Amino acid sequence: MQVASLPVRSAPLQQEFRAELIAIADWWAAHTVDHEQGGFYGEIDAQNQPVKHASKGIILNARILWFFSEVAQEVDNPVYRNCATRAYDYVIAHFFDNEHGGVYWELNAAGMPINTKKQVYAQAFTIYALCAYYQLTRDEQALAHALECFNLVERYAIDHAHEGYLEAFTREWGVIDDLRLSEKDLNYPKSQNTHLHILEAYTTLYQVHPGAEVKAALRYNIEMFDKYMIDKNTHHLRMFMDLEWKDFSPGYTYGHDIEASWLIAKALESLGDAVYTSKLTPTLISIAQVTVNEAIGEHGQVIDSFDFSTRRTNVDTVWWVQAEALVGFLYAYATTGEEQYYRAAENCWRFIKTYQIDHERGEWFWLSSLNKLNSDSYYKVGFWKCPYHNGRAMMEAIRYLQKSV
Numbered sequence: 195m196q197v198a199s200l201p202v203r204s205a206p207l208q209q210e211f212r213a214e215l216i217a218i219a220d221w222w223a224a225h226t227v228d229h230e231q232g233g234f235y236g237e238i239d240a241q242n243q244p245v246k247h248a249s250k251g252i253i254l255n256a257r258i259l260w261f262f263s264e265v266a267q268e269v270d271n272p273v274y275r276n277c278a279t280r281a282y283d284y285v286i287a288h289f290f291d292n293e294h295g296g297v298y299w300e301l302n303a304a305g306m307p308i309n310t311k312k313q314v315y316a317q318a319f320t321i322y323a324l325c326a327y328y329q330l331t332r333d334e335q336a337l338a339h340a341l342e343c344f345n346l347v348e349r350y351a352i353d354h355a356h357e358g359y360l361e362a363f364t365r366e367w368g369v370i371d372d373l374r375l376s377e378k379d380l381n382y383p384k385s386q387n388t389h390l391h392i393l394e395a396y397t398t399l400y401q402v403h404p405g406a407e408v409k410a411a412l413r414y415n416i417e418m419f420d421k422y423m424i425d426k427n428t429h430h431l432r433m434f435m436d437l438e439w440k441d442f443s444p445g446y447t448y449g450h451d452i453e454a455s456w457l458i459a460k461a462l463e464s465l466g467d468a469v470y471t472s473k474l475t476p477t478l479i480s481i482a483q484v485t486v487n488e489a490i491g492e493h494g495q496v497i498d499s500f501d502f503s504t505r506r507t508n509v510d511t512v513w514w515v516q517a518e519a520l521v522g523f524l525y526a527y528a529t530t531g532e533e534q535y536y537r538a539a540e541n542c543w544r545f546i547k548t549y550q551i552d553h554e555r556g557e558w559f560w561l562s563s564l565n566k567l568n569s570d571s572y573y574k575v576g577f578w579k580c581p582y583h584n585g586r587a588m589m590e591a592i593r594y595l596q597k598s599v
Contacts, residue, residue: 203536204595207543211595214551215588219265221556222258222581223273225574231304233284234258238575242555248576249308250301252289256319257580259285263326268589275330282327282336285320290339294366295346296320300577310365314351315375315388317343321395325402337402344399347392348411356437358384358418359392376578382434382442386423389415390454397461409465416461419454420474429480445501448489449515452496452522455481456590459525475529482526485519486538493549494541495519495562511562513579516546517587524594531598539591558584 225242226234233255237248259281266274288305289297291312297320300309324340327333350367351359360383361373374381375388393415400408422439423432431454433443455478462471489496491509496519498508520542527535549562552574560572560579573579 204598207540208592208595210543210547211588211591215265215585215592216269218557218581218585218588219262219269219271219274222261222575223277225556226258227277227280233288233305234281235575236303236577237573239573240555240559240571242574245573247303249303250288250305251577252285252297252299252313252316253319254575254577254580255281255285255289256297256316256323257582260319260323260326261581261585263323263330264589265585266330278327278330281323282333285323286339289320291365296343296367298365311370311372312346312350312363312365312367313375314347314359314361314363315391317347317351318388318391318395321347322391322398325395325398328402329398340399341403344396344408344411348407353384353437356439358422358435358439359389361385361388380434380442380444383437384435384439386431386433386450386454389418389423390450390457393419393461394457397457397464400464412461412465413467413470416458416465416470416474419458420477424454424477424481426477429477429484431481444503445499446488447499448485448496449498449512449518451481452485452489453518455479455485456518456522456525459529479526479530482522482535485522486534489519490538490541493545493564494538495545495549496542510565511545511549513550513558513560513562514583516542516550516562517583520546521587521590521594524591524598528594528598543591 225238228235233250235244235248236250236254237245239245259278262274262278262281266278288301291298296312296317298307298309299311299313299316302308321340321343324336328336328340350363353360362370364370372381373383396408396412396415400412425432430446431451432441433447433450435441459478462474485496491497491511495511496515498510498512498515500507520539523535523539523542527539549564550558552559557574561567
């Protein structure tokens, strides 16, 4: 049987991705605005009910700002632009530390700081979001705030003895004992996750502010992955490391692997160094290939992780992993033209449509409906559940399909 050409096959997919992007944006605009206390709710349960006393984290709020800033550039809907401005105003008014610089980690429901630590991961997402808002509005103050955060990260977070970026600091940018992003993370001074999102932030910052200092920082970030975090033997990413880059990762996390492959590629594209891109691209494709080889479940989904201590896989299917896999496979297809990656993306999307999207109440389940644990026990909106992974996936998937035609 003859396989249909890519333009014929991809056009319906692009339409589906755009429709889902709008569905995601409409759901967030309709359900998450906190009219009583300002900004957006800190948590909404699986039944779409707001938890009005929930705290408000910078990751959720920065990602809301980023998402609505991006989607408002893709879809002409004033509601999305208004949500972006609402998110921007709230972040600037409540999360920014006007005394010591940077953004707080967490506020109470009324918008007062309750955790003032300076997580570098949070500064990165704030830069990323402010750059998107600047692209939408050309508000010079937004870019100024992004550069302020950039300068703080470059001043305080770089490990000048051993290279790379450190994880966290006190409010005053001093040494802190608890470096973790969450209770699930290990307490080590360097992580792939934080480096990845500094990389993502600087990728966009260089697009809007292409100066020598930002360019050098972007290249430096790419080099950290190339030198220390990509295991060139296994083509997995090292997750947790000490100051001297000794690896303490408890296993492989397939979502971070595939996410890193295309985000590093996007950083290389922003940097514009053809020689370095040519050198590193085969490694990035190998990461995608390992994900195809090791992590595909029986329904086309990407499983969560592999644990070194038990030598067992965690077959949970988490919303953000499916989103990143979809984009990563399409990146690999757009780069190589190899059919296996397109099929992997199609299968992943079929899984998302069937098991990950909540067609009754909207948005995506934290865990797919196939998981043994009931997805109703997980929030729809919260500290770590945002419109970033799935919303970004829809936009990036369309772009990769357009590049491939």
